[in-house]
Amino acid sequence: MIRLRHKLTKGDFTLDVDIEVPDVGITGVFGESGSGKTSLLRCIAGLEREQGLPVHKRNVGYVFQDPGLFPHLSVRGNIEYGERRATTHRVDGKLVVDMLGIGGMLDRKPASLSGGEAQRVAIAAALMRSPDLVLMDEPLASLDRKRRDELLPYFDRLHEELSVPVIYVSHDIEEISRLCDHLVLLDAGKVVASGRLVDVLSRVDMPVLSGRNAGVVIWASPVDHEDGLTKFDFGDGDIWAPGSFPMSGVPLRLRVAASDVSISRDQPTSTTILNILRASVEEVHAVDAATALVRMGVGNQSLLARVTNRSVQRLELKAGDRVFAQVKSVTVRH
Amino acid sequence: MIRLRHKLTKGDFTLDVDIEVPDVGITGVFGESGSGKTSLLRCIAGLEREQGLPVHKRNVGYVFQDPGLFPHLSVRGNIEYGERRATTHRVDGKLVVDMLGIGGMLDRKPASLSGGEAQRVAIAAALMRSPDLVLMDEPLASLDRKRRDELLPYFDRLHEELSVPVIYVSHDIEEISRLCDHLVLLDAGKVVASGRLVDVLSRVDMPVLSGRNAGVVIWASPVDHEDGLTKFDFGDGDIWAPGSFPMSGVPLRLRVAASDVSISRDQPTSTTILNILRASVEEVHAVDAATALVRMGVGNQSLLARVTNRSVQRLELKAGDRVFAQVKSVTVRH
Amino acid sequence: NVAVASNFSRAAAELAEQFEAETGLAVRLSIGSTGKLYAQILNGAPFDVFLAADTARPARLERSGHAVAGTRFTYATGSLVLWSRSARDCLAALTDDGAGHVALANPETAPYGKAAVEFLATAGYWESVSARAVYGENINQALQFAATGNAAIGIVARSQLTAPQLPAATCTWVVPAASSTGLEQQAVLLQRAADNANALRFFEFLGTDRARATIRRHGYELAR
């Protein structure tokens, strides 16, 4: 585990964090604008107050919120800057460059890059340092979804292949759900929740998560392929998801957004919804005037569904009911 | 209409645009990182080549991709900078400040703001100039979803109350669908599509839109309220959506993402899916190995559904079939 | 090494040449204002012979032990000249309030300045001149003021008139020796050269007739 213990006051704002996060995998830090996410990363990197190890010896790779590449170096120079100073070389430069699609701009100066291009170069530079811990401050905010989808798997590999722990700041819960194993919720400089992603996400009482951000994560192993789909076994049932995933026996993570789940009393037939799971209602939590979150158990797994209060009344949903959970879509992380 | 006719070469990149966009409402510009979105806005603002009217006489409000506030001025000074130089004053400063939640930081210096806070101040500054045309370059990319949801309606009002046309660059199709009336798709500096949002969005053949970005927009008027929900009449049927919308008779825009629509042959019963519409299949377009987009007609409206190829086979979906479209969720723009 | 007051620099250069030709010994001239050279000597300047523009500083050096006692002698005596490139009559211009600036050397720092003021005062011109006087750092600057036309008339040293590129004067008037005093220029052998035979030789060379002729040719008077 990594102990994060930081206290910092800036004007009216106070960051006060004392938690432990795993030293493997990706830890997400989620919070509103101004909640102190960047401040936390800066503390971890040693940029806020000069105590303990000097910054350059901490061997953290920091992808800043604002890329801010070195203007006097070419893109190549920027990428190699950290590599040259790295104590170990565990990262394949060519791979990083290809993944980030920046091979064609190596000889350009940063000033000529678009916002997203610059951010990709900044990510490459931080990775090439072969860091022991990677800090990422909203690295994908300036990228389009396509590029984002392309990059996300690479962040995964980062800790899988290089077993480098990552602390990942984002205001996009979907990104976090897809990437992270552990989740820290920040609000006004305080940690309001910290724990396994699966646990934190399935809590229906977190204001910050109960809106459009709600959803759960399920670990499941690919067991079958068909029609470009993969069948995942999560112990208590199967889920189909688009894409071909190797049946290596390694469980993958499936994100099921609450907004993608609907509930039916009767077993639906002849619908395009692929996944229909038998579930029992565990908790119904009204979020606002119109909507509610319903937590269901599917075997040992939790599922969240975002439904209207009207539907809750119509279907008379309450804890203990046996229902069918219809899962419209699933995001898989390789 | 506003004629946008710009040609610009920067290194290997060429922007070549010659289109007309409406002089009312919001025009979205969507494209990948590096496709030339920022370059286009700069051309419109007159920042790229010095010809025609000088920049300061064009009376455009430009929200830059990178906020870059004036470091020597306080937040208040930054906001008032444009206001003092405005020729007309149609914008209520207090309202803008409140909407953007920056009232508490007026006396601070930009250096002490978080990334999202700075961007909000930049937006306020551009609006306070009371511009004739607003250019926004991914103004919400650095904001969390909550703040984003809060701000989006305000952008709407911008053109509704002030009847200021807006050109809105984003790589988030949901944002664009929610906001825009007109959509320009950019790819590698060229316009690949330009037209009414509704039309461009319902095309199933646009690679950039056929992935997770697919969806349609429907104009509909609120006609009833119940259980915190509002019933919308779109002429060919009703749709329920969460929230209370005034029944002013003015049609609003409903975004229906393709991923939120499923198809059933039989009429579903006892499900939490509120909206079940009779529809006829118009086109089935395989997107990749696993998924397809299905365009359906509901009266004169189009709906897109993102389904698996397997479901298409199982349900034997083909053009002309009568089906039930299940709409799990709808985003309403006020 | 010979430290030379700047007004004597051209004469000194010629003397050095002659000396070199005669003896084969190289002479290095360091030119500066007498005040500057004096301060430098006090602070260990590597000069062997000091050709000052006045008598006071060589005397002081002798007293303070920086110069070899008894070597001090007057190697040249300057004389003042009124010089103008615009006025018809130099003396008349001194009393003509509308004639323009009168350039002289700073009486506080330069002996020629002091002598000029003395002359003006005793001859009764001072009242008219004082309001239009401009002061050069030294006598050379005073001449430059006049030569560039910025001053109508300059009170300069006669030795300067032999300068190669001086514009033609419209009038010159040599101030009689009696009206100006204190223009004796003295030389001393400096302490560090007390046992330097070559320096001594140059020092003695200054007293030779050849040297005296040269000095005279440069516009200086010489006591017998």
Added chain:
Amino acid sequence: MSIFGPLWLSVQLAFATTVILVLVGTPVAWWLSQTRTRWKPVVQAVVAMPIVLPPTVLGFYLLILLGPDGAIGSWWVQLTGSALTFSFTGLVIASCIYSLPFAVQPIQNAFESLPKHYLERAWTLGASRLDAFFSVAVPLSLRGFVSGIVLSFAHTLGEFGVVLMVGGNIPGETRVISIAIYDHVESLNYTAAHQMSLLLVGFAFAVLATMFVINRRWSER
């Protein structure tokens, strides 16, 4: 001779020179920072030239140029009826020429390191080029102005070669403190020289330290 007279004259001269240099140097610096002409390095080198010549020599050339027969001097005489040389005005002009690079270079540097973005923002917020220059470029280049002011002010206080030549060391009119100190040193009047030096250094120190304190306050962000 009062000890304060020359100081006061020096202060006037340094003040006038600095003000003029900022007024003249700022547009030059701005032009240099924005231009894309190939001749820029040449112009930059020309601007730096005045300090390459020994002050007295520069003074000599200025004496010719500003004198009643010189190009500028004769024109000035026609215009005003009085000569430029040996006057306070002449001193100011000469000082300005001599200290020009000290004002231009730091200001130009500050302008050049100003990110273009800020100007673009100002324009889109409705500021004309001139307005943006004053409301954005100048305040964000404050540091350069302070340096330029400090260097030209201090340098003018200390300069005496040019001033002596063009000014003619006239008490009360062109005898500034630097010349006065020089005269004292030359005439072996060391005590007076020390006193005046101390006065000059003390005064300059007070002015510059105040300047730097203000600069610090201002640039605290």
Added chain:
Amino acid sequence: MSIFGPLWLSVQLAFATTVILVLVGTPVAWWLSQTRTRWKPVVQAVVAMPIVLPPTVLGFYLLILLGPDGAIGSWWVQLTGSALTFSFTGLVIASCIYSLPFAVQPIQNAFESLPKHYLERAWTLGASRLDAFFSVAVPLSLRGFVSGIVLSFAHTLGEFGVVLMVGGNIPGETRVISIAIYDHVESLNYTAAHQMSLLLVGFAFAVLATMFVINRRWSER
């Protein structure tokens, strides 16, 4: 007297002075740009002091300080056996002191306008403070270095007050071109003075223009 000897001496002097000033001034400038001490304005004012005194007067004080009886001079004599004054080394020291502000100020300004962000990035990329200083702070402050170099180089070429006083105008050793020109002007030898001035200005112009051209190439981004 050859016309090139003094020029060559001047070039050596200006070159040595500039190199030393960059070496000495850079840490001073860096410290000033980073420090948060209250005394910063005071230190800044002290650094600017050398140009406030008239060169000859400063030279006079340096003469005393560096002379065989002076604090530094006597120590130097003990150390090396030879005197500092009237030697090339002494000239270099005096020039360095006199031109210090011209080197420090522009470099300090450049350091101060360097966004902190770049240093922080360098550190997180594994660069030690020193490494980040050389690999990021210095190249991004090039403009300031160029100004500092140009001003101190040109100023040293042109300076003669201090140099004359401390150096003593000894041909081949301390008679630099500025003094030589001065001598020619003083001895009314105008043709020679013009020639040498032209040579000096031409040379300085070539050096500075080259410098600016290089600077431009480098900072083209």
